[in-house]
Amino acid sequence: MLKAKNSVGVIFFPAFDWAISPSHPEREERLLYTQDQLREEGIFDIEDVVEYKPDIATREDVERTHFCIPDVERVITESHLISAGGAIKAGKLVFEKAEKKAFALVRPPGHHAMKVVHGNRGFCNINIEAMMNEYLREHHGQMRIAIVDTDCHHGDGTQDIYWHDPSTLYISIHQDGRTLYPGSGFTDEAGGPNALGRTINIPLPPQTSDEGFLYAIDNIVLPILEDFKPDLVVNSAGQDNHYTDPITNMSFSAQGYAKLNEKLNPDIAVLEGGYSIQGALPYVNLGIVLAMAGLDYGKVREPDYDPRAIAQDKRTTEYINRLADEVRDVYFNPPPRKGKVGEYEVRRKNIFYDTDMIRENQIETIMVCDDCAGVLKIETASSINDPSLCVEIPLDACDRCRSEGYRIFETGKRNATFKRCILMNRRDKEYLRT
Amino acid sequence: MLLGLDVGGTHTDVVIVGKGGIVASSKVTTHHDDLLSSINAAFENVLKDVAIEEIKRINLSTTLSTNAIVEEKVDKVGVLVSAGPGIDSSNYAIGSNFHIIDGSIDHRGTEIQPLDRKQLAKVIDQCVSNGIRLFSGVTKFSTRNPAHENLIKDQLDDRADFVTVGHLLAGQLNYPRRIATAYYNSAVWRLYNDFANAIEKSILGNGVKARINILKADGGTMPLAVSRLFPVETILSGPAASVMGIIALCDISEDSIILDIGGTTTDIAIFASGAPLIESEGISLTHHLTLVRALKTKSIGIGGDSVIRITNGKVAVGPERRGPAMADGGQEPTLVDALNFRTIDYGKREASISGIVELARKHSIKPEQLAEESVTYAVRKIREEVEEIVREINEKPVYTVHEILEGKTIEPTKLYVMGGPAEALSDLLRQEFNREVVVPKNFSIANAIGAALTKTTIDVELFADSEKRVLLIPNLNIEEEIPGSYTLEDAKVDAQKHLSAFMERLGYDVSENTSEIIEAVSFNMVGGFMTSGRNIRVKCQIKPGISKDYPVR
Numbered sequence: 001m002l003k004a005k006n007s008v009g010v011i012f013f014p015a016f017d018w019a020i021s022p023s024h025p026e027r028e029e030r031l032l033y034t035q036d037q038l039r040e041e042g043i044f045d046i047e048d049v050v051e052y053k054p055d056i057a058t059r060e061d062v063e064r065t066h067f068c069i070p071d072v073e074r075v076i077t078e079s080h081l082i083s084a085g086g087a088i089k090a091g092k093l094v095f096e097k098a099e100k101k102a103f104a105l106v107r108p109p110g111h112h113a114m115k116v117v118h119g120n121r122g123f124c125n126i127n128i129e130a131m132m133n134e135y136l137r138e139h140h141g142q143m144r145i146a147i148v149d150t151d152c153h154h155g156d157g158t159q160d161i162y163w164h165d166p167s168t169l170y171i172s173i174h175q176d177g178r179t180l181y182p183g184s185g186f187t188d189e190a191g192g193p194n195a196l197g198r199t200i201n202i203p204l205p206p207q208t209s210d211e212g213f214l215y216a217i218d219n220i221v222l223p224i225l226e227d228f229k230p231d232l233v234v235n236s237a238g239q240d241n242h243y244t245d246p247i248t249n250m251s252f253s254a255q256g257y258a259k260l261n262e263k264l265n266p267d268i269a270v271l272e273g274g275y276s277i278q279g280a281l282p283y284v285n286l287g288i289v290l291a292m293a294g295l296d297y298g299k300v301r302e303p304d305y306d307p308r309a310i311a312q313d314k315r316t317t318e319y320i321n322r323l324a325d326e327v328r329d330v331y332f333n334p335p336p337r338k339g340k341v342g343e344y345e346v347r348r349k350n351i352f353y354d355t356d357m358i359r360e361n362q363i364e365t366i367m368v369c370d371d372c373a374g375v376l377k378i379e380t381a382s383s384i385n386d387p388s389l390c391v392e393i394p395l396d397a398c399d400r401c402r403s404e405g406y407r408i409f410e411t412g413k414r415n416a417t418f419k420r421c422i423l424m425n426r427r428d429k430e431y432l433r434t
Numbered sequence: 435m436l437l438g439l440d441v442g443g444t445h446t447d448v449v450i451v452g453k454g455g456i457v458a459s460s461k462v463t464t465h466h467d468d469l470l471s472s473i474n475a476a477f478e479n480v481l482k483d484v485a486i487e488e489i490k491r492i493n494l495s496t497t498l499s500t501n502a503i504v505e506e507k508v509d510k511v512g513v514l515v516s517a518g519p520g521i522d523s524s525n526y527a528i529g530s531n532f533h534i535i536d537g538s539i540d541h542r543g544t545e546i547q548p549l550d551r552k553q554l555a556k557v558i559d560q561c562v563s564n565g566i567r568l569f570s571g572v573t574k575f576s577t578r579n580p581a582h583e584n585l586i587k588d589q590l591d592d593r594a595d596f597v598t599v600g601h602l603l604a605g606q607l608n609y610p611r612r613i614a615t616a617y618y619n620s621a622v623w624r625l626y627n628d629f630a631n632a633i634e635k636s637i638l639g640n641g642v643k644a645r646i647n648i649l650k651a652d653g654g655t656m657p658l659a660v661s662r663l664f665p666v667e668t669i670l671s672g673p674a675a676s677v678m679g680i681i682a683l684c685d686i687s688e689d690s691i692i693l694d695i696g697g698t699t700t701d702i703a704i705f706a707s708g709a710p711l712i713e714s715e716g717i718s719l720t721h722h723l724t725l726v727r728a729l730k731t732k733s734i735g736i737g738g739d740s741v742i743r744i745t746n747g748k749v750a751v752g753p754e755r756r757g758p759a760m761a762d763g764g765q766e767p768t769l770v771d772a773l774n775f776r777t778i779d780y781g782k783r784e785a786s787i788s789g790i791v792e793l794a795r796k797h798s799i800k801p802e803q804l805a806e807e808s809v810t811y812a813v814r815k816i817r818e819e820v821e822e823i824v825r826e827i828n829e830k831p832v833y834t835v836h837e838i839l840e841g842k843t844i845e846p847t848k849l850y851v852m853g854g855p856a857e858a859l860s861d862l863l864r865q866e867f868n869r870e871v872v873v874p875k876n877f878s879i880a881n882a883i884g885a886a887l888t889k890t891t892i893d894v895e896l897f898a899d900s901e902k903r904v905l906l907i908p909n910l911n912i913e914e915e916i917p918g919s920y921t922l923e924d925a926k927v928d929a930q931k932h933l934s935a936f937m938e939r940l941g942y943d944v945s946e947n948t949s950e951i952i953e954a955v956s957f958n959m960v961g962g963f964m965t966s967g968r969n970i971r972v973k974c975q976i977k978p979g980i981s982k983d984y985p986v987r
Contacts, residue, residue, distance in 0.1 A: 001721060001722075001723070002521070002525050012831060012833075013831075013833065013838075014833050015833070015834065015835055016833050016834045016955065016957075017834040017835055017836055018834075018835050022958065022965075023958075023960050023964075023965070027958070027960070028957055028958070029957040029958060029959065029960070029969070032957055032969065033541050033542070035833075036541045036607060037520075037541050039607040039608060040520075040541065040574060040575055040607040040608060040609050041520050041521050041609065041610075042521075042608050042609060042610040042611060042723075043521075045608070045610060045611070045715075045723050051831050052829075052831065053829060053830070053831045053832065053838070054838070056838065056839075078835055078838075078839060079835050082835060082838050278541070278542065282541055283519075286520065286521075290521070295521075296522065298522075299519050299520060299521070299522050300519060300520060300521075301519035303519075303538070303540050303544075303546040
């Protein structure tokens with residue numbers, strides 16, 4: 001019998017009875033053929049590859065990660081809690097050393113869900129990786145986490161959540177935002193004033209194939225990870241960069257993804273997007289499970305795989321080589337900080353929720369701080385919700401930022417403009433709202 | 435009247451049950467190397483005072499296939515497989531004539547690469563010239579498209595005495611298990627059919643004109659004629675007979691734990707709402723995983739004859755059995771001897787007592803303490819293993835939001851205990867588990883009663899792809915064309931229709947069996963933005979159960 005080199009827990013939750021809508025790519029069938037392939041290969045008969053049920057995330061789990069407007073119940077359904085529960089389970093398995101690695105093969109995805117949530121955007125309601133990270137931090141204390149998001153789309157939700165957090169390194173490899181939703185993820189998006197160089201974007205040109213992705217891993221991601229020294233490496237493993245994916249333009253393959261996983265060596269992988277449900281997902285997921293288990297994936301191949309047909313051209317290779325130098329620099333020589341310690345920096349954002357057709361306006365204010373991630377204030381209003389005030393006191397908040405957080409919250413409560421005020425006090429594990 | 439015969443490791447038990455209850459029974463020693471003689475002896479004993487014409491049905495179990503596989507006394511088989519990409523097939527090599535043929539079929543059942551006939555022909559020639567006459571053919575995704583397996587069988591033609599094709603074994607997906615199961619099936623085919631011939635001759639020779647069925651590991655039976663084609667289905671049927679016997683002896687309706695405490699092991703089975711649970715993936719034998727359906731049972735190394743040992747001052751029992759209890763003439767004290775010392779009076783009680791006293795003295799503890807701790811250890815170990823198996827059942831992955839939210843968990847409220855030491859341990863078990871413990875009367879022949887009363891079972895998986903216009907029921911060998919408008923309701927009807935037809939044709943008793951649908955799902959396949967078809971899966975079974983109207987309580 002085959003035996004895994006690394007024990008892997010696979011939380012497989014295909015949500016066969018749930019869809020965004022009957023013909024939406026995020027529908028019941030999405031993981032059906034993946035299940036067929038994994039079952040026929042006998043993947044769970046391999047010694048030390050174990051299948052698990054997801055947990056169900058709780059309201060508290062959501063409230064420590066997101067500000068839900070108007071409230072948790074109205075923007076989340078059970079299917080989202082179970083998907084996040086799958087990621088949380090993966091985190092638990094690895095952190096509590098029940099398994100060496102874990103793969104949450106769950107749906108629906110999460111990386112387009114930002115810190116403030118008014119509804120569904122990019123098929124996501126809650127950010128399942130962030131839910132997992134913050135669950136682990138709530139129960140086990142602060143830790144350094146690196147998220148490497150290899151989904152074809154820029155993970156703007158995850159980027160938003162961790163924009164100001166120097167303890168979380170967010171690296172996204174995606175198809176250039178000039179050519180694909182959500183239209184962001186450029187190299188100059190490098191993090192907030194207290195976390196400069198902790199957001200790293202690698203926008204690749206269309207038709208990049210295995211060679212380009214693996215070059216980016218070898219020359220940008222691995223050197224950065226070596227310097228950052230994370231306690232946990234999480235791969236947001238979206239599979240829509242596959243050469244057969246119907247809504248994107250990249251040329252990645254199952255062999256490429258397996259190799260990427262082997263090089264990156266993540267502790268946890270979480271499924272994000274990927275909508276070529278017959279031609280890609282069964283093979284890519286098989287490749288990922290085998291790579292995580294430390295088993296030979298050399299014969300995993302799509303029926304129509306022809307490496308020569310999908311190879312990238314020379315121009316693409318040269319472009320990526322130049323890009324690598326530029327991006328490495330963002331981490332090792334981050335841009336200079338604007339703003340003085342003890343003062344606020346402001347960002348104004350317009351966010352479009354494509355799935356639910358909501359338009360949101362935000363005024364986001366961060367305290368520039370050398371001692372902690374900084375108290376965060378967000379004033380948010382949207383086409384379906386009156387203005388709300390959201391205040392976050394971070395996990396490792398200094399005393400000054402903590403007092404500021406309370407002051408902002410109390411002031412906000414007296415301000416009639418705000419329909420509701422929400423305080424997320426991570427340091428004292430206190431979650432209040434009006 | 436119904437006759438049940440169960441071949442066990444130590445004894446062969448036989449019982450005849452009539453409408454008024456148990457009519458006759460007999461217990462003979464099992465001769466491991468001559469199972470036929472044990473069976474014949476048991477028959478002779480029990481048929482003596484019985485009106486032979488009244489026997490309608492004979493259900494018998496055999497350890498023949500299991501023993502042959504475990505002892506590696508099986509025939510050589512040419513194992514011919516084809517898979518294409520994925521996990522390398524060479525990881526699943528079994529037997530000494532394993533050959534991989536080029537060719538591949540994908541998860542939809544689409545042929546990606548045709549089977550290499552030239553390569554196949556060469557391999558067959560090679561096997562045949564090595565004296566091989568038994569073969570198995572298994573290809574990946576054959577349950578979605580059996581074409582390549584059928585091709586292998588066709589090309590073998592009459593150069594093989596027997597070929598097992600994988601898709602006829604089960605509709606389940608699992609290529610590695612399919613390979614192992616098909617191999618075992620061909621490997622025991624000749625041995626088993628010789629045995630079947632002998633049984634038939636002997637039964638007919640006694641003047642009995644009954645249906646003959648063979649017990650399976652899932653607590654059901656199959657007609658002898660079917661067992662000749664699928665002898666692998668006869669493995670590991672032992673624990674199932676006892677479990678079915680308990681159902682006959684007790685009215686079980688709630689979540690329960692069944693314990694059969696034997697000489698070497700205790701077999702644990704779990705019931706959910708009165709029905710035994712099935713091991714969904716299939717049972718394992720000699721470290722090879724198979725597709726053979728079985729009741730979910732667990733065997734642990736605590737039995738009446740488990741030896742008492744003391745390591746670092748700690749008293750433990752088993753898992754070894756180094757001989758019978760001292761009360762039965764053995765050399766070392768066992769669990770039964772500890773029970774003898776404390777409460778019961780079994781066999782040579784003085785031998786038990788002196789054995790316990792002697793062992794206690796050697797380790798400088800009081801004999802009362804040794805006996806007490808041995809028994810406590812045994813009972814606690816049983817509870818721990820039961821808790822583990824229940825936890826495993828409750829943690830089993832499910833795949834719909836509904837099941838995650840509504841899924842029932844098992845909470846056993848009662849224990850049913852059988853086996854030699856059952857009575858003696860019942861109070862302790864009651865304390866340890868804090869639950870009601872029932873020790874049924876007649877438990878000593880529960881296995882033979884179970885064998886007698888158990889019904890035929892069969893399970894099928896129907897797979898329909900309305901985009902490809904195909905319907906498959908792999909283990910019934912059904913492959914049909916369907917219209918693009920085919921629905922889930924159509925599939926449910928077809929599954930039951932084909933199952934009934936199959937059972938009638940192969941001599942299953944359909945009078946007391948109704949089939950039930952245990953799973954029915956339909957997925958829309960979407961191409962572009964239009965629904966291009968439906969992917970339909972239906973699981974249908976005759977579930978294990980016992981013939982009613984035969985009172986044995």
